[in-house]
Amino acid sequence: MVNYVIRRLLLMVPTLLGITVLVFSVMAMAPGGIGANLLTRGGDMRPEERQAMMEYLNRRYGLDQPMTTQYLRWLNNVLPIGYETQADGSRGAFGVKVPDLGMSFVKNRPVIDLVAEALPVTLLLNALTVPLVFAGSILMGVYTARYRGQALDVGIGTANLALWSVPTIWMGVLLIGFFASEQYLKWFPTTGLESLRADTWTFLPLHTEAGWQRGFLLDVLWHMVLPIACLTYSSFAFLTKLTRSAVLENLLADYARTARAKGASDQVVLWRHVFRNSLLPLITVAASILPGFLVGSVIVETIFSIDGMGRLVVEAVQMRDREVVLSITLISGLLTLVSYLLVDICYALADPRVSYE
């Protein structure tokens, strides 16, 4: 097992290198060059600025150097072992150093700062969305299997399929239009993750003479209702079907009949025996969502004006913000590889029949 893990870990290195080479060359070969997009952000061009900006960028980021040089320089910066880079761009001593993800061209800020801003937002949304999706899907899956062929099964199945077919972008706009508009129901706020000035409120709800004030905690939760609804509704279908088929298979197995025959109640058979044995496919799916945790949804984030990872990535790609794209590819590539490894290990742990020796 240890051998296997070490082998897998070593194999990750060329894979990651391959990913970065690929992404780097795609960015480098994109027509128009990297700097071009920087000149026009937020309005029409102003003549005097163009040349000055272009020269400055070339000098500062070495965009006029050969691609291989640029790539090796970047690689050296992100590795924990390598040459130090001095402030003026020259090469320093060789040794162990802090990996540097570089600066965003477009935003002129360190990539690590950008990720540090966007990541908590995405994590917060996903930390609420994922358990919600799993809890809902498991409940629905188990009961649709239990009452297979009956009205409940057909109803939930159809409803999930219908929800799954609704595009998020349309759903988001509908939710805002009906649940956040004064013309219909003004139950929820339209955009953002907190009210104006909510940071000056107390954390917990507060009762004063003027009445109740929500407090920061409730305010944030209230703002997250619509985005989370938007993020969850379409994921139910797949997981519910997955649970349903797994539970169904076990429900018809001999041991379930035996359990029932020895007098175990319906609930006990369903949850203690059958459900536990049906968990394996769910674990597979759950383990592979680790990288997904970091990836936000561009559509939901844009509709509700939330600054998460999704928008960071898509904007970076659109603007050809090379360092940001490379860094995020690197991080998510690494996480994907690690989580695949984890899944494989979990398999061996959960199922004695699987062995890697």
Added chain:
Amino acid sequence: MGNRFGLKDILLYLILGGILVSIWLAMVQMDRQWLLIRQTQGQLEEQTRDLADIRRQLQRGLVVADGAGASAAASQWGGFARALQAEQMPDYATGDWYVDYFPDDLQKLTPVLSSDAYATVVQQQVLDTLITRDPETLEWLPLVAQSWEILDGGLTVRFKLRRGVTFSDGEPLTAADVAFTFRFVMDERVAGPRWRAYLSRIKSVEADGDEVVFRYEEPYFGSFELAGTLPILAEHFYGPFLESDEAAEQFNRSTGLLLGSGPYKLTDPRGWAPGQGIELVRNERYWGPVRPAFDRIIYKIIQNDAALLTEFKNGDIDFYRARPLDYRNLTADPSVTERAQSYEYYDARGGYIYIAWNEQLDGKPTRFADRRVREALTYLSDRQRMCDEIMLGYARPANGPFNPMGRQINAELPTRPFDLDRARALLKEAGFEDRDGDGVIEDADGVPFRFTFTYPSGSDDYKRVVLLLKDLYVQAGIILDPEPTDWPLVLKALDDKTFDAISLGWTSSFEIDLYQYFHSSQMEPGGDNFISYSNPELDRLIEQARATMDEETRLALWHRAHEILWHDQPYTFLFWRSRLDFIDRRIANVQRVRAGLNWPGLWRMPGEWYVPKDRQKYDR
């Protein structure tokens, strides 16, 4: 059996419960402290306000007591006449918030570093300049400067600063700060190539007592404006960033270092970071004779159009800029007209759309090098129809690069109408006619008149304009192949000059310089004469106008330059777009002025817009 509930479990649950309860208690305690802090903060704010009011009263009173009376007061605060007038309105009140939005993320608020138009909007409320323009007469008005002189035929500009101007942290603003601003921007370690490109015209800036002197290498018509509209940075705040390379790098990486002497300020001049919207609060130490009207100005960031409109209809934002179709629909929607006042106007700084005809490809003149061909194409480009059908009437045809709101435009020049016969005649004169009867015109060698038309992809307006042009040109036997192109490739085509015709927009201003676009020296890389247009007479006129300091003489030169452009048609100027704004009815005293709307933020002045007491809705 292992799973009996035992003593150990009870203990575990007790400890867990205890932790939860103490976390809860800690939160309650924190909230109590928070309330206390808020209370103290409120009291402090009140005191600062009282002090500022007293100071303002004293200042006004002193001038009156000088003996010269009210007229002296009026002249001293000349620039503030409009704001002082607003203050006299019967329902005038300070307080409440103005909530606006930006349709895109903002990365930096730090002046010099920021690159987008939105950051400029925010900076205009926070940073003062020496002078400003009157939105109605477009004359220069004193702001931080009290008076000025232009000496040596425009090579020296000397500003006398007002006394008693302070930054929002209470430090006085002096001539040294103005000189520092120039030094700061020109420092190579500061990542501000845009600002440096503009300011490189200035030779030196020196502080001389309460005066500041700008010197130039050569006379340039815009040098006064350049000096006068330079946002003044505080030396005590930005100065430390020049002390070492690390400090400069720290500045370059900053996102929200913004402190000035303007009517509004950031609560924390160092603390703004992207992704949180922008909140400006009144600068209670504001040095002007009026107290800025709003308690807060808030900019939300809303990217989705549907969400934006819903926010406006809900009254969550006070401002909404519509597109033509939107505007037409919304002005007919009672739920909107009930809530909002609508304004359709032309901004003096709005831009225009044009078609640029490339006159040289691979070193050889193209068919567009013939003036008659360009004129014929202008006759074919039905601009009135574009304005009416594509822009729904919210645009006006353009006939030159000068803004119709300003004085630079030669108002006597007509706009060529759509005229198929004259276009045909001109093309025939230039040697283009249908020689083989296929409906397409050819030159003497039988090469058909067919060209690609490049335009930025992603914009609906451009697309519809180009499709209309295709239909119009084919009537004269010209085939246009539309080529929607991504921005980076558009810019590359401009740099390499590898296009036939291209449609783009330029921003405009009160008085613009034609040098960069139309002077023949700007065909070189880096210039914006990417169409290789050259007219020696225009070159001479531009050079002459740039060096002329007297406004009337210069305007005459610009008028003549306009005439030449009108005759030569290096561009076919298409149209000026109007702005279509909705403003919540809470906001009072919104007026149309010559330069657009009297939104005080744009003019670096407080006041003018306010919310009457009975319509205020945000508590403090």
